[in-house]
Amino acid sequence: MASSLPTRDEQVLDQRALDVLFHSARTANGFLPQPVSEQTLRDVVEAMKMAPTAMNALPLRVVFVTTDEGRARLIPALMPGNVAKVESAPVTAILARDLEFYQHLPRLFPHAPQAYFDNARANADEASLQNATLQAGYFILAARAHGLDAGPMGGFDRAKVDAEFFPKGTSKSILLVSLGYGDDSKLYPRNPRLDFEEIAAFA
Amino acid sequence: MASSLPTRDEQVLDQRALDVLFHSARTANGFLPQPVSEQTLRDVVEAMKMAPTAMNALPLRVVFVTTDEGRARLIPALMPGNVAKVESAPVTAILARDLEFYQHLPRLFPHAPQAYFDNARANADEASLQNATLQAGYFILAARAHGLDAGPMGGFDRAKVDAEFFPKGTSKSILLVSLGYGDDSKLYPRNPRLDFEEIAAFA
Numbered sequence: 329m330a331s332s333l334p335t336r337d338e339q340v341l342d343q344r345a346l347d348v349l350f351h352s353a354r355t356a357n358g359f360l361p362q363p364v365s366e367q368t369l370r371d372v373v374e375a376m377k378m379a380p381t382a383m384n385a386l387p388l389r390v391v392f393v394t395t396d397e398g399r400a401r402l403i404p405a406l407m408p409g410n411v412a413k414v415e416s417a418p419v420t421a422i423l424a425r426d427l428e429f430y431q432h433l434p435r436l437f438p439h440a441p442q443a444y445f446d447n448a449r450a451n452a453d454e455a456s457l458q459n460a461t462l463q464a465g466y467f468i469l470a471a472r473a474h475g476l477d478a479g480p481m482g483g484f485d486r487a488k489v490d491a492e493f494f495p496k497g498t499s500k501s502i503l504l505v506s507l508g509y510g511d512d513s514k515l516y517p518r519n520p521r522l523d524f525e526e527i528a529a530f531a
Numbered sequence: 532m533a534s535s536l537p538t539r540d541e542q543v544l545d546q547r548a549l550d551v552l553f554h555s556a557r558t559a560n561g562f563l564p565q566p567v568s569e570q571t572l573r574d575v576v577e578a579m580k581m582a583p584t585a586m587n588a589l590p591l592r593v594v595f596v597t598t599d600e601g602r603a604r605l606i607p608a609l610m611p612g613n614v615a616k617v618e619s620a621p622v623t624a625i626l627a628r629d630l631e632f633y634q635h636l637p638r639l640f641p642h643a644p645q646a647y648f649d650n651a652r653a654n655a656d657e658a659s660l661q662n663a664t665l666q667a668g669y670f671i672l673a674a675r676a677h678g679l680d681a682g683p684m685g686g687f688d689r690a691k692v693d694a695e696f697f698p699k700g701t702s703k704s705i706l707l708v709s710l711g712y713g714d715d716s717k718l719y720p721r722n723p724r725l726d727f728e729e730i731a732a733f734a
Binding site for chain 2: 339340341342345346348349350351353355366369370373374375376377378379380382384386388389390391392393394395397398401422432435436437438457458461462463464465466468469470472473474475478480482493502503519520521522524526527528529530531
């Protein structure tokens with residue numbers, strides 16, 4: 329997928345791209361009846377997986393719910409306010425963390441000594457949570473970068489989703505993200521943001 | 532900052548932008564002696580803060596360590612393998628979560644009933660961890676989008692960083708991210724990634 333490294337001056341995105349990713353993008357609250365191609369979903373994952381995780385551990389797992397049967401399994405776990413969004417979304421991604429991600433480390437981080445892998449296993453709960461959540465952030469922006477609107481949802485019954493979609497017990501859901509082409513007529517007014525000085529300082 | 536919403540066809544980033552964000556970008560392991568402007572750091576924060584968090588809570592806090600005095604306070608908390616990277620980086624960002632983020636919710640999420648704010652306060656530890664970590668993912672990609680190379684580091688003594696930089700005890704560090712213009716001669720070989728089928732499934 330990768331081209332050669334861009335030169336320094338080529339590494340700043342233009343305003344249009346910054347708008348698509350950050351400034352103009354909005355959290356979708358409803359979707360147009362327009363399908364999302366499987367290739368687009370694959371491209372989102374191929375982009376997301378390139379961004380950094382500790383020890384290149386890549387613990388995020390994704391179930392793309394794209395069928396009526398899949399939605400019928402997911403909807404009972406939703407908070408009532410999220411049902412219409414998922415029903416209108418051509419895709420809802422269940423983002424989860426693989427608690428046994430460390431099994432892949434000898435392949436993903438091949439130069440490290442065994443002690444690193446043992447340590448990852450001992451800290452698998454915390455490490456999978458931190459790194460899969462970082463990857464959830466990458467996932468949302470990768471979806472936007474591929475022309476999709478995203479509707480992340482934390483309001484769902486994780487135990488129900490895990491029992492239904494991850495019955496082996498080795499993955500735990502962290503976030504749902506509806507994906508599609510947003511219906512702008514369903515957008516809420518944009519909420520205010522903190523000022524720079526409320527977020528950041530210099531030392 | 533925002534321009535008008537791009538039309539649908541304009542919402543897919545071109546391959547160059549996808550390369551800058553994901554496919555060609557690399558985790559920096561050393562930096563060129565080239566400063567980062569304060570305006571660039573401000574632009575990164577202004578972009579990052581627009582991406583979604585639950586209840587628009589925006590719990591991420593950032594301390595940009597840009598001075599020799601700041602680095603001298605940070606370096607004792609680093610794992611030995613990260614010292615050279617931080618010493619060579621014009622900026623190292625300390626990313627932290629504000630445990631009292633809920634104090635801003637009546638302004639940031641003004642239409643919600645008080646019960647939402649009470650619930651956020653009751654779940655402030657988990658909510659600040661999840662949402663600030665999502666924002667850490669946005670931050671890394673926002674840095675890349677503004678032409679910077681990023682070197683995220685989880686290997687540091689969080690208690691030492693918190694005591695030194697967050698003595699009030701209301702913020703807790705989650706990640707360090709060195710920022711600057713990467714010295715490509717210091718890059719490690721790229722590690723392999725999981726295949727799509729190891730990450731994702733359809734339902």
